[in-house]
Amino acid sequence: xxxxxxxxxxxxxxxxxxxxxxxxxxxxxxxxxxxxxxxxxxxxxxxxxxxxxxxxxxxxxxxxxxxxxxxxxxxxxxxxxxxxxxxxxxxxxxxxxxxxxxxxxxxxxxxxxxxxxxxxxxxxxxxxxxxxxxxxxxxxxxxxxxxxxxxxxxxxxxxxxxxxxxxxxxxxxxxxxxxxxxxxxxxxxxxxxxxxxxxxxxxxxxxxxxxxxxxxxxxxxxxxxxxxxxxxxxxxxxxxxxxxxxxxxxxxxxxxxxxxxxxxxxxxxxxxxxxxxxxxxxxxxxxxxxxxxxxxxxxxxxxxxxxxxxxxxxxxxxxxxxxxxxxxxxxxxxxxxxxxxxxxxxxxxxxxxxxxxxxxxxxxxxxxxxxxxxxxxxxxxxxxxxxxxxxxxxxxxxxxxxxxxxxxxxxxxxxxxxxxxxxxxxxxxxxxxxxxxxxxxxxxxxxxxxxxxxxxxxxxxxxxxxxxxxxxxxx
Numbered sequence: 001x002x003x004x005x006x007x008x009x010x011x012x013x014x015x016x017x018x019x020x021x022x023x024x025x026x027x028x029x030x031x032x033x034x035x036x037x038x039x040x041x042x043x044x045x046x047x048x049x050x051x052x053x054x055x056x057x058x059x060x061x062x063x064x065x066x067x068x069x070x071x072x073x074x075x076x077x078x079x080x081x082x083x084x085x086x087x088x089x090x091x092x093x094x095x096x097x098x099x100x101x102x103x104x105x106x107x108x109x110x111x112x113x114x115x116x117x118x119x120x121x122x123x124x125x126x127x128x129x130x131x132x133x134x135x136x137x138x139x140x141x142x143x144x145x146x147x148x149x150x151x152x153x154x155x156x157x158x159x160x161x162x163x164x165x166x167x168x169x170x171x172x173x174x175x176x177x178x179x180x181x182x183x184x185x186x187x188x189x190x191x192x193x194x195x196x197x198x199x200x201x202x203x204x205x206x207x208x209x210x211x212x213x214x215x216x217x218x219x220x221x222x223x224x225x226x227x228x229x230x231x232x233x234x235x236x237x238x239x240x241x242x243x244x245x246x247x248x249x250x251x252x253x254x255x256x257x258x259x260x261x262x263x264x265x266x267x268x269x270x271x272x273x274x275x276x277x278x279x280x281x282x283x284x285x286x287x288x289x290x291x292x293x294x295x296x297x298x299x300x301x302x303x304x305x306x307x308x309x310x311x312x313x314x315x316x317x318x319x320x321x322x323x324x325x326x327x328x329x330x331x332x333x334x335x336x337x338x339x340x341x342x343x344x345x346x347x348x349x350x351x352x353x354x355x356x357x358x359x360x361x362x363x364x365x366x367x368x369x370x371x372x373x374x375x376x377x378x379x380x381x382x383x384x385x386x387x388x389x390x391x392x393x394x395x396x397x398x399x400x401x402x403x404x405x406x407x408x409x410x411x412x413x414x415x416x417x418x419x420x421x422x423x424x425x426x427x428x429x430x431x432x433x434x435x436x437x438x439x440x441x442x443x444x445x446x447x448x449x450x451x452x453x454x455x456x457x458x459x460x461x462x463x464x465x466x467x468x469x470x471x472x473x474x475x
Contacts, residue, residue, distance in 0.1 A: 024077075024080065024081045024084055025077070025081075028077050028080050028081075030047060030051070031043055031044060031047035031048070033046065033047065037076060037077065038074040038075065038076050039074065039075045039080060040073060040074045040075075041060055041061070041064055041073075044060055044063070044064070044075075045060055048060075048153060063083065063153065066083060066086075067079050067080065067082070067083030069082070084152065087152070088148060088152075091147065091148055091151050091152075092144070092148075094151075095144055095147045095148075097114065098110055098111060098114050100113060100114070104143060104144060105141040105142065105143050106131070106141060106142040106143075106147065107131070107140075107141050108124050108127035108128045108130075108131055108140070109124065109127070111127040111130055111131065112124060112127045115127075122370075123370060123374065125373070125374045126370065126373050126374070128140065129373060133150075134146055134147065134150045136149070136150075194269075196469075196472040196473070197469070198265055198266075198269060199468070199472065200465050200468035200469050200472060201265065201465060202261050202262055202265055203464060203465075203468050204460075204461045204462070204464040204465035204468060205258075205261045205265075205461060206258045206261055207460055207461075207464045208457045208458075208460040208461035208464065209254065209257050209258055209261075209457070210251070210254055210258060211456060211457070211460045212453040212456055212457045212460070213250065213251045213253075213254035213257070214238065214241075214250035214251065215449040215450075215452055215453040216253075216254070216257070216317075216449075216453060217241065217250060217251070217252060217253060217254075217317045218234065218237045218238060218241070218446070218449045219446040219447075219449045219450045219453075220253070220314060220317040220318060220411055220415075220446070221237055221240075221241065221317070221318065221446075222237055222445050222446030222448075222449065223407075223408045223411045223412065223445050223446040224318050224411060224412060224415045224419070225318075226445045226446065227437070227438060227442070227445075228437065228438055228442075233448075234448055234449055234452075237449075238250070244320065244321060245320075245321040246321075249321060252316055252317055252319070253312075253313045253314070253315075253316035253317035255316075255326075255327060256309050256312045256313040256316060256327050257313050259309070259327075260306045260309040260310070260313075263302075263305065263306050264302045264303075264305075264306045265302075267301060267302040267305050267306070268298045268299060268301070268302035269298075271297065271298040271301040271302060272294055272295060272298035275293070275294035275295075275297045275298055276290075276291070276294045278294075279293060279294055292358070292359075292362060295358065295362075296354055296355065296358050296359075299354050299358060300351055300354055303350060303351065303354070304347075304351075307343070307344055307347055307350065308331075308343035308344070310346075310350070310414070311334070311342070311343050311344070311345060311346070311414050312327055312330050312331060312334075314411055314414040314415055315330055315334065315414065315415065315418065316330055318415045318418055319418065331343075334417075337417075338417055342417065345413045345414050345416070345417075346409065346410035346411065346412075346413035346414045346427075347410075348427055349406040349407075349409040349410045349413070349427050350406070350407075350410045352406055353403040353406035353407055353410070354403075356399070356402040356403045356406075357399040357400065357402065357403040358399070359399075360395070360398050360399045360402045360403075361395045361396055361398065361399030362395070363395075364391075364394065364395035364398045364399070365391050365392060365395035368390075368391040368394060368395060369387070369388065369391050372387050372391070389458060389462060392458070393454060393455065393458050396454065396458075397451065397454055400450065400451075400454075401447075404443070404444055404447055404450070405431075405443035405444070408434075408443055408444070408445060408446070409427055409430050409431060409434075409443075412430055412434075413425075413426075413427065413430065431443075
């Protein structure tokens, strides 16, 4: 689409003041549909869309916020030209930071080198795809004119924001996520976009968890009660829950599961920012390993803070009808009978589970995304949302598969006090007992409904997240 812009609107020209003014005037006339000498945001949106440059509401609002110096809600030609001049200067600095050998062209190896300095490792093939999306003349290198024309209306102000433009991310929640929190630029933090995105993810998570709550409760019931002698399967488990407490009982414990999303997300986001500052180098940059460690520690910090709610969720899910009148009644009875330490039963296997889950999830996600880009991407460095959804679903499933035994042990430890006559074993004791009585497969009780909920959870989460973004002005 930017090749179209280059051919019809931005002809080849030397980068002097006169030619720039001519180019800007030509472009302004195409955007000023009603020919009143001013461009409002509706005209900018329609004009750029007609030229094949749909930026999205945020980008267009950023352009107006920066360029509209008299704050009248419109850009006259002087404001329009001044914005593009200032933006060109920023893009020139970004171009020079990538042009390592100062030959006036950006090549794939220079992109790989520059991103590595910023802690992002990509392959030569991925760098070539980035180049191809900018390269207008097919030389597999990008000169200043191509770079300027491609980013002329992209409101990114430096190389890090340009990298975020290249790197698309999607927020997903399937109820067991311990992955690295999303990152936000300073501009997104100042504009409030960060809290709108977190709110969108939180609402999507709440709806997703509520929609798959019966499968989640079934998983917990099978983790606690299923054994060789009590062969509870998906069908018999659901029938047993409905018979014992009615259809409403299928959502028992879901309230706590939804309520804990907000504090867990907020703490994880805050802790991630703090850990990144600790691990950043003198220039304030952070590498891939440091980012992963920061994310894992942020997940552990959030889990530590909200862990009592995890215990409450399990007790409510396993409890019988009428045993607890609600979350607070459950908390009061646990504290009275078992003391404060009961709220951290299963904490050790839960924290240990972060390591295989987050590590495998991230590694598989990046490997799948890289493989797709290397083999199937033709003219874009952005794999697209559905590819990322697929990568996220598979990687999360692999992460859960690796950490599931620890999750089962955690749930058993949380629920032991409810099982009459059952010994109160520690993590090692439970492992030994399960393997001795049920074999290795015993460590995977309940994994069926756990996997069954992945696809609907991801689908619900994605649809609600996109709708929330639209309603909050993020789409």
